[in-house]
Amino acid sequence: MSQPKTLFDKIWDAHVVKAMDGGPDAVFIDRHFIHEVTSPQAFDGLRKRGIGVFNVARTTATADHNVPTKDQHLPIKEALSRHQVETLRKNCAEFGVELYDLGHPFQGIVHIIGPELGLTLPGMTIVCGDSHTSTHGALGNIAFGIGTSEVEQVLATQCILQYKPKRMRININGQLTKGVSSKDIILYIISQISASGATGYFVEYAGDTIRGLSMEARMTICNMSIEMGARGGLIAPDETTFEYIRGRRFAPQGEAFDQAVEHWRTLKTDEGAEFDVELNYKAEDIGPMITYGTNPGMGISVDSHVPNLSEIPQSELASYTKSLAYMGLEPGTELVGKPVDYVFIGSCTNARIEDLRTVADFVKGKRKAEGVEVWIVPGSVQVSNQAKAEGLDQVFLEAGFELREPGCSACLGMNEDKVPAGKYCISTSNRNFEGRQGPGARTFLASPIMAAAAAVTGKVTDVRQLV
Amino acid sequence: MSKETLDKLVSTAAPLPIENIDTDQIIPARFLKATTREGFGDNLFRDWRYTSDDTPKADFVLNDPTYAGARILVAGKNFGMGSSREHAAWALHDYGFKVVISSFFADIFRNNALNNFVLPAQVSDAFLAEIFKAVEANPQTQITVDLVNQEIILENGLKESFAINAYKKQCLMNGYDDIDYLLSLKEEIKQYDLAHTNF
Numbered sequence: 071m072s073q074p075k076t077l078f079d080k081i082w083d084a085h086v087v088k089a090m091d092g093g094p095d096a097v098f099i100d101r102h103f104i105h106e107v108t109s110p111q112a113f114d115g116l117r118k119r120g121i122g123v124f125n126v127a128r129t130t131a132t133a134d135h136n137v138p139t140k141d142q143h144l145p146i147k148e149a150l151s152r153h154q155v156e157t158l159r160k161n162c163a164e165f166g167v168e169l170y171d172l173g174h175p176f177q178g179i180v181h182i183i184g185p186e187l188g189l190t191l192p193g194m195t196i197v198c199g200d201s202h203t204s205t206h207g208a209l210g211n212i213a214f215g216i217g218t219s220e221v222e223q224v225l226a227t228q229c230i231l232q233y234k235p236k237r238m239r240i241n242i243n244g245q246l247t248k249g250v251s252s253k254d255i256i257l258y259i260i261s262q263i264s265a266s267g268a269t270g271y272f273v274e275y276a277g278d279t280i281r282g283l284s285m286e287a288r289m290t291i292c293n294m295s296i297e298m299g300a301r302g303g304l305i306a307p308d309e310t311t312f313e314y315i316r317g318r319r320f321a322p323q324g325e326a327f328d329q330a331v332e333h334w335r336t337l338k339t340d341e342g343a344e345f346d347v348e349l350n351y352k353a354e355d356i357g358p359m360i361t362y363g364t365n366p367g368m369g370i371s372v373d374s375h376v377p378n379l380s381e382i383p384q385s386e387l388a389s390y391t392k393s394l395a396y397m398g399l400e401p402g403t404e405l406v407g408k409p410v411d412y413v414f415i416g417s418c419t420n421a422r423i424e425d426l427r428t429v430a431d432f433v434k435g436k437r438k439a440e441g442v443e444v445w446i447v448p449g450s451v452q453v454s455n456q457a458k459a460e461g462l463d464q465v466f467l468e469a470g471f472e473l474r475e476p477g478c479s480a481c482l483g484m485n486e487d488k489v490p491a492g493k494y495c496i497s498t499s500n501r502n503f504e505g506r507q508g509p510g511a512r513t514f515l516a517s518p519i520m521a522a523a524a525a526v527t528g529k530v531t532d533v534r535q536l537v
Numbered sequence: 538m539s540k541e542t543l544d545k546l547v548s549t550a551a552p553l554p555i556e557n558i559d560t561d562q563i564i565p566a567r568f569l570k571a572t573t574r575e576g577f578g579d580n581l582f583r584d585w586r587y588t589s590d591d592t593p594k595a596d597f598v599l600n601d602p603t604y605a606g607a608r609i610l611v612a613g614k615n616f617g618m619g620s621s622r623e624h625a626a627w628a629l630h631d632y633g634f635k636v637v638i639s640s641f642f643a644d645i646f647r648n649n650a651l652n653n654f655v656l657p658a659q660v661s662d663a664f665l666a667e668i669f670k671a672v673e674a675n676p677q678t679q680i681t682v683d684l685v686n687q688e689i690i691l692e693n694g695l696k697e698s699f700a701i702n703a704y705k706k707q708c709l710m711n712g713y714d715d716i717d718y719l720l721s722l723k724e725e726i727k728q729y730d731l732a733h734t735n736f
Contacts, residue, residue, distance in 0.1 A: 087729045088722055093704035096722055098729050108622065110572035119716070125730055136570065150570035157572045201621040201645060217623035217649035219715070227719040229726055233702065235644075265557055266615040269644055299618065301644055365557050365618070385662075389556040389613065482566040482620075491589065503561040503619060505584045 074340035076237050077306050078272050081212045081337070085195045087229055094231040100194040102128055102224050103180045104167070106158040107135040107484070108199030112222035113161040123165045124228040130189055131162050131169040134179045135200075136484035139447050139474035142172045151485060165225075176319075178450020178476045181205035181418035185289065186452055188318025192307040192334040197224055202418045202500065203302070204295040208288035209315070210307030210337050212272070215296060235301045236270055236346040239339075241277035244353035249534040251428070252287035253420060253498070253517035255279070256294040257359035257369045259351065265367035269299030271347065274339060279353040280305060285314035286424040293419045294500050297366035306338040358533050360405055361502045361515040363393040368502070370405070372520065372532045378402040396504050397512050398492070405530045410514070412495035413438075413525040414507070416447030416474075417481035420498035420518050423456045429471075429522045430462040432537070438470040439528025445487065446471050447479040471525065483508045496524040540712040541654045546635050546682045548608035551598050552672045558612055559619035560646060564628040566620075577624050578631030599632075603676045609636045611668050616657075617646025626653040636682045638689065640665040651705050652715065658682060658689060664697040671695075684709060 075083075088096040104112075109131070116122065123129055136151040146152035155172070162169040170176040176183055181202050184190040192210035197203060201215035216230065223230050242255060260267070273295050280288065288305050295303030305311075312331050315321045322330045357371030370376070378401050382390045394401060415421070415429055426448065438444050446466055448454040454476055457463055466473045480487040481499035483506065489495040491510025498521050502513035514530065523533040568580040586597050593600040610629065616639040617625060626649040629637065636656045650657045660668070671678050671691050681690040684706065690696040707713060719726070 087725050090704060093702065096719060096726075098726065098733070100733070107569050111574050111623075114573070115716075121720075124726070154570050154572060199621060199623075201619065203621075215621035215645055217621055217626070217645060217652060219623060219652035220648065223716050223719055226716050227723065227726055228730060229719050229722070231715045231719060265618055266641060266643070269615070269641070296619075296645075299615070299643055365559065386556060388554070392555065482561075484566045484569065501559075501561070501619060503559045505565055506561050509565070509584055509589060 074343040076343045076345065077210070077274055077337055077339045078212065078237055078304065081193055081195065082234060094233045096229045097195060097232050098229055099197050099224050100128060101130070101184070101189060101196045103184055103196070103198035103203070104129060104131045104221065105135055105180050105198070105200065106133050106154045108218050109161065109221055110154065110157045111218050112225055113165065115222040116165070116225060119226070121226055123167060123225050126166045126168070128228060129167045129225065131158060131167050132177055132180050132183055133158055133172055134476070135478045135482070137172055137477040138485050139477050139479050139487055142475045148486070175451050178452065179418045179421065179478055181293065182422060182449030182453065185209060185285070186318070186450060188315055188321030191315065191321065191330070192311060193337050197230060201296045202293050204300070205289050205293040205418055207292040207295070207302050207304035208285065209311055210304060210334065212302060212304065214302040235272040238268055238271040238273045238300070238347040238349070239345045240273055240275050241348070241350045242275070242279040242353055243277040243350070244279055246279060246353045246356065249358050249519060249537050250356055251517045251519065252283055252290045254356050254359045255353070256291045257361065257366070257515065258356045260294065260298045260367050261359065261369035262351070263298055263349070265297060265365040266299040267367070268295070271300050273300045273303040275303055275305050281308065284424060285310055286422045289422070290419055294366065297500055307334045358517065358520050360520065360530060361513070362397060362399055362405060363390070364396055364502055364504050366500065366502060366515060368393065369515070372406060372530065375404050376401055405514070406532055408530045409494065409528060410442060410496045410524050410530060411493040412489050413442060413444040413521050414447070414480040414495055414497040414499060415518055415521050416445065416449070416479050417499035418449065418478070419500045421447060421449030421453065423453050425498065425518045426453065426457050426462055427460070428518050430465040432519055432522045433469040433471065433526060434465050436469055436526045438525045442525055442528050444471040444525045445474055445480060447474045447487070448476050450476050480507050482506060483511070489513070496521045496530065542712045543635060543654055543656055543709045544684050546608060547679050549604065549606060549677055550609040550611045550638070550668070550672050550680050551604040551607040552669055553598055553610060553612045554669050556613035557615045557618055560617055560622050560625040561619055563617070563625040564622065569622060569624050574627050575631060577628035578633070581628040581632045608633060609638060609680055609682065610634045611638045611665070611672065614639055614641040614662065614665070616642050617650070618643040621645045621649070623649040623653070626650045626655055630655050638665070638668060651709065654709060656682065656684060656709060658699045660689060660697050660699055664689070664695070667691065667695055
């Protein structure tokens with residue numbers, strides 16, 4: 071009998087076209103997503119080499135990072151953003167790559183549209199010039215972010231040269247408590263192992279809590295794998311996965327789907343397979359999380375307090391102090407009751423239909439607090455249309471929340487959606503780095519329902535007191 | 538594509554003793570709108586280097602003439618975390634840094650740096666502290682980064698070796714590029730592609 075293998079190893083090994091002695095593997099890439107920000111220099115590289123895209127059928131483009139979230143039917147006002155989107159258009163036309171441009175019914179944040187369209191499937195290898203490519207791993211594949219030189223590699227050869235990462239399994243078991251969601255699970259894990267705790271590893275998430283999550287909730291977890299340094303994260307496919315994929319636009323249909331499912335059922339870690347690191351957490355220990363600092367590892371349960379200086383290792387004190395100074399917070403204080411100025415519900419982490427439903431359910435019949443600005447930015451045109459079909463847009467309108475058009479928006483503030491310097495934003499996105507949401511902006515990362523609660527009360531709130 | 542190479546560098550160093558420096562700090566997102574690889578050095582560490590009205594911040598290391606001309610950046614652990622933007626490596630390279638020394642690097646940044654002939658040299662926490670100490674004592678101290686022998690040598694004689702994969706080392710020393718290698722596998726890749734049309 072052959073050596074038991076992890077799911078990660080099974081998928082990786084099946085994609086190695088050539089292993090270099092003592093060097094990296096040439097790994098075949100099944101699906102390549104590109105967008106306007108990290109692709110122009112890669113296309114230029116192809117031109118300089120005088121070569122085309124290896125297999126355009128495996129490449130899909132969309133415009134998401136710097137698109138406006140208002141009046142997308144008009145030309146983009148900001149000249150540099152417009153130029154970048156136009157460059158993507160020209161490149162896709164010249165090289166024959168399918169583009170879901172502004173105005174296309176499939177346009178949206180690249181990590182939202184992949185799964186939504188059935189382009190993302192179990193067992194695949196997927197890359198994109200964006201670190202949150204790990205999102206796709208929720209469907210049971212190897213997906214990771216790459217740099218532009220690597221985008222060029224994949225466009226040119228459909229392969230990437232990579233060293234195999236180490237393997238980590240994180241098991242979550244037990245029942246989640248009231249007000250706690252998958253966003254809290256991942257923020258909790260990162261707070262436990264730090265923003266670099268999984269660097270060098272590829273993570274498999276397992277355990278009965280993970281099994282009990284919806285497909286979209288699983289995507290939120292895999293999405294933030296990179297925030298603990300992991301190359302990516304994946305979850306073995308199961309009935310939830312198959313039901314999610316069934317009938318999606320580019321997924322196998324009919325008999326082909328049944329055959330695919332038969333294969334996908336084999337995609338799991340064998341009993342006895344070894345991981346370099348294995349971690350175990352209990353769902354009951356996880357509360358609604360919020361970050362207080364300037365990296366995603368600086369998170370606490372909302373009913374806790376910002377760590378005291380005595381709780382921080384000596385070697386990290388300087389960075390810790392710098393971080394709190396940026397955030398305008400004092401060690402040892404509570405965040406509950408802290409006024410917020412902006413609420414951002416969006417990003418590849420939490421801008422899917424379930425996220426919008428959660429927010430709408432919570433705010434129905436309520437109204438946002440005076441002085442708070444609330445932006446809801448759906449992850450794709452399809453999410454937006456679905457929200458409108460379900461009447462969620464009306465709920466948001468009555469609550470004083472602004473429903474925008476799809477894009478990455480205030481997650482990274484490449485478009486006009488920036489939080490002003492010194493202002494506090496509770497955000498469902500993935501990064502609270504200095505200046506991430508705009509120069510000087512201060513970010514509290516949290517789940518959609520925590521963000522909605524803050525929108526209604528105007529301050530950081532323990533959502534458990536409202537549900 | 539570039540025929541740039543790297544084998545041995547002797548230079549002063551710019552110290553940035555901050556941990557978890559993310560790529561949003563190295564190059565903020567609003568400067569990612571260019572469609573070429575050049576010119577990112579002007580905005581390297583933009584928000585640490587300049588105030589909101591574009592005045593240089595006197596207390597930031599890159600604005601301190603003492604460290605002008607440094608080709609080595611020495612930074613706290615977990616350098617390059619966060620976004621996969623290769624613009625971070627382009628900005629460091631464009632500014633003139635050939636080597637970044639830290640006690641830990643984020644994965645994607647490490648790859649991006651190597652693909653742009655910027656050497657991410659990982660040393661122990663203790664040796665990193667020695668480098669910071671040496672630079673603080675004498676900002677003009679020369680640090681030798683010897684890629685051939687995989688060693689970093691300080692003027693006071695202290696040295697430490699660093700690890701780098703043999704393949705990547707050859708790429709840096711000879712100006713090779715991953716795409717040249719992958720293109721040599723084209724036929725094998727085509728056959729794989731054809732045999733795997735269904736996933």
